[in-house]
Amino acid sequence: MMELTGKRVVVIVVALLAIQTALVAALVHRESLTFDEGDHMFAGYMMWKTADFGLNPEHPPLAKLLATVPVLGETMWVPPLQGRDFKKEAYLDGRDWLARNDGASQRLVFRMRLATGVLALALSLTVFFAAREWFGTGAALVALTLLAFDPNVMAHSALVTTDIGVSLFLVASIYAFYRYVSRPTVARLLAAGLVTGLLAATKHSGILLIPMMLPVVLYEVFRAQPGTRLRQVLRLCAASAAIILMAVVVLWGFYGFRYAARPAGLALSTPLAQYVGPLNHTDAAIVLWFAQHHLLPESYLMGLVDVKRMAQWYPTFIFGKVHAHGVWYYFPAVILIKTTLGLLVLSALALFAAFAGKISRTRELVYVLVPGAVYLVIAMASGIDIGARHILPLYTMACIFAAAGITALARDSRRWAAIGLVLVAAHGAGSLFNYPHPMAYANIAWGGAQNTHNLLSDANVDWAQQLYQVKAWQDRHPNEECWFAYFARPEIDPATYGIRCHALPTVDLMWLGRDGELIPPVVHGAVLLSAGDLSGCEWPSSGVNPYRDFQAIRPDEVIEHSVFVYRGTVHLEKAAALDRMLETGRLLRQHQIERALATAQEAASIAPGNLFAETALGDAQAAAGHREEAHAAWQRALSAARELEADAQPSYVPALETKLAKL
Numbered sequence: 221m222m223e224l225t226g227k228r229v230v231v232i233v234v235a236l237l238a239i240q241t242a243l244v245a246a247l248v249h250r251e252s253l254t255f256d257e258g259d260h261m262f263a264g265y266m267m268w269k270t271a272d273f274g275l276n277p278e279h280p281p282l283a284k285l286l287a288t289v290p291v292l293g294e295t296m297w298v299p300p301l302q303g304r305d306f307k308k309e310a311y312l313d314g315r316d317w318l319a320r321n322d323g324a325s326q327r328l329v330f331r332m333r334l335a336t337g338v339l340a341l342a343l344s345l346t347v348f349f350a351a352r353e354w355f356g357t358g359a360a361l362v363a364l365t366l367l368a369f370d371p372n373v374m375a376h377s378a379l380v381t382t383d384i385g386v387s388l389f390l391v392a393s394i395y396a397f398y399r400y401v402s403r404p405t406v407a408r409l410l411a412a413g414l415v416t417g418l419l420a421a422t423k424h425s426g427i428l429l430i431p432m433m434l435p436v437v438l439y440e441v442f443r444a445q446p447g448t449r450l451r452q453v454l455r456l457c458a459a460s461a462a463i464i465l466m467a468v469v470v471l472w473g474f475y476g477f478r479y480a481a482r483p484a485g486l487a488l489s490t491p492l493a494q495y496v497g498p499l500n501h502t503d504a505a506i507v508l509w510f511a512q513h514h515l516l517p518e519s520y521l522m523g524l525v526d527v528k529r530m531a532q533w534y535p536t537f538i539f540g541k542v543h544a545h546g547v548w549y550y551f552p553a554v555i556l557i558k559t560t561l562g563l564l565v566l567s568a569l570a571l572f573a574a575f576a577g578k579i580s581r582t583r584e585l586v587y588v589l590v591p592g593a594v595y596l597v598i599a600m601a602s603g604i605d606i607g608a609r610h611i612l613p614l615y616t617m618a619c620i621f622a623a624a625g626i627t628a629l630a631r632d633s634r635r636w637a638a639i640g641l642v643l644v645a646a647h648g649a650g651s652l653f654n655y656p657h658p659m660a661y662a663n664i665a666w667g668g669a670q671n672t673h674n675l676l677s678d679a680n681v682d683w684a685q686q687l688y689q690v691k692a693w694q695d696r697h698p699n700e701e702c703w704f705a706y707f708a709r710p711e712i713d714p715a716t717y718g719i720r721c722h723a724l725p726t727v728d729l730m731w732l733g734r735d736g737e738l739i740p741p742v743v744h745g746a747v748l749l750s751a752g753d754l755s756g757c758e759w760p761s762s763g764v765n766p767y768r769d770f771q772a773i774r775p776d777e778v779i780e781h782s783v784f785v786y787r788g789t790v791h792l793e794k795a796a797a798l799d800r801m802l803e804t805g806r807l808l809r810q811h812q813i814e815r816a817l818a819t820a821q822e823a824a825s826i827a828p829g830n831l832f833a834e835t836a837l838g839d840a841q842a843a844a845g846h847r848e849e850a851h852a853a854w855q856r857a858l859s860a861a862r863e864l865e866a867d868a869q870p871s872y873v874p875a876l877e878t879k880l881a882k883l
Contacts, residue, residue: 417470562647570625684708707752
């Protein structure tokens with residue numbers, strides 16, 4: 221592969237960026253809102269309008285602020301704040317805000333997505349310039365090609381989320397530090413501090429840059445001449461401290477240099493001192509110390525705590541099985557499943573080239589491989605296993621590494637050059653063959669996109685992006701009655717897109733609340749299940765997934781590889797019991813005890829021995845003062861809970877034991 225220079229390089233780069241832009245723009249124009257976008261969009265808009273950083277402290281502001289710039293001039297209805305838990309407030313207000321102001325047209329959504337898409341183009345350019353400086357122009361063009369056609373990067377390139385942004389600024393921070401160490405100047409130090417600050421302002425995982433770069437700093441110390449090592453240590457320590465200090469200043473800037481998460485007159489729905497409760501003593505003490513001294517913004521600290529809390533309970537679905545916790549092999553498996561075969565083989569060849577000494581730039585290899593390896597190890601231990609999007613930074617580094625390897629081999633042999641071209645083409649072809657469904661991508665060794673839902677879940681296949689296609693399905697079957705379990709309901713309402721199916725219960729109704737009619741235990745017509753509900757990926761055990769039985773049934777139709785249609789006389793007893801349990805809870809909160817008891821009794825008659833039905837019955841009986849009946853129902857629920865996997869039992873057993881003890 222010969223080195224290219226001058227105008228031809230510019231033409232190739234511009235062409236690749238244009239193709240990338242066209243593919244992504246067409247993709248997001250056909251996708252309905254994904255799970256978290258309404259939350260991010262509404263929070264970003266409110267940050268601009270009211271400086272409220274407490275609506276969505278789960279993530280820092282940068283991506284949200286960037287996305288909402290195109291809509292700031294619009295006159296829009298804003299839902300009144302109701303003082304709910306911050307997650308409920310942002311998700312439900314974001315849903316209502318977009319439904320009222322944008323509806324199914326997604327005119328405003330598309331503009332916000334394109335604004336976020338600027339980060340994807342910046343990522344591509346950063347990868348190109350870093351690869352060119354590290355390994356040459358040929359490697360840079362190969363890396364850019366691999367990135368532009370990667371299905372995982374493509375799937376998230378213009379969504380209003382933080383994953384592309386954190387990938388961009390992680391690579392940019394590593395590259396900026398390399399440039400400073402290579403030729404220390406004040407300008408390069410300032411650039412490193414700025415991009416590191418942008419990283420911190422994009423996603424909380426940006427803090428991982430510190431452990432990622434520590435081995436690199438140690439490498440720079442030991443590669444120095446023996447007589448200059450002390451000076452190198454002092455210089456690198458001073459530079460690192462300066463970069464961190466500048467990054468913190470940039471981070472504060474995105475919060476308006478204000479500690480309080482919310483403007484005057486408003487407070488976080490749960491105080492930070494209370495929110496740290498589930499954390500271990502050390503983590504809680506560190507967060508509270510930072511808060512006490514106002515070293516970091518309150519909203520940023522709240523988000524760090526939220527990440528830690530999520531990691532303690534978030535379930536994992538992999539290879540058809542639900543685990544109540546993270547599993548160490550999740551992300552290695554995701555890499556094998558969701559990476560194109562072309563990129564996997566290129567990466568393997570790059571390892572061969574590195575060990576064979578074909579890649580002469582050892583220092584640069586350290587900057588590519590070591591931070592990525594640390595990131596993967598931390599991700600494997602994180603406990604939050606919900607999608608390839610959480611390791612997108614690894615894909616950017618893999619593109620650079622693979623390009624470095626094949627171009628190094630190609631310098632020795634035209635045969636290697638031909639092999640490289642075939643593999644790069646295979647990478648692009650594998651991605652385009654699956655287009656426009658990159659979210660559900662799996663390589664053909666794992667059965668392709670049509671099999672992804674059997675292996676993985678959440679943003680790996682179904683992130684609530686298919687409502688336009690479900691509406692088109694309904695338009696083709698105008699007289700067919702349907703029931704729909706939608707992964708993102710109630711955060712997103714299918715009715716906004718004109719879908720008239722009866723709503724089936726989902727796991728998120730457990731914390732966001734239900735509404736509407738109760739579903740019958742047996743229906744006649746079509747039942748639609750999105751992949752997230754079919755897999756039960758948000759339940760701590762497949763044993764409590766009300767749609768588990770459908771996993772053994774062949775669907776009559778499949779929409780977008782992620783919505784499954786079952787026709788005929790369909791039994792929904794477990795879902796009906798769950799629905800009535802949710803309704804029982806709602807009625808009890810409203811002190812409608814008689815109605816709650818009747819609803820709970822109906823649930824238990826529909827699904828005797830069901831964990832949720834018996835729990836609801838016990839709650840209603842206890843509220844009605846029927847102690848013996850409550851004890852019996854809770855005891856049946858406890859028996860059902862103890863039949864679950866050991867790691868899922870803590871989600872239900874302690875609460876039931878407490879109820880029984882109080883009786």
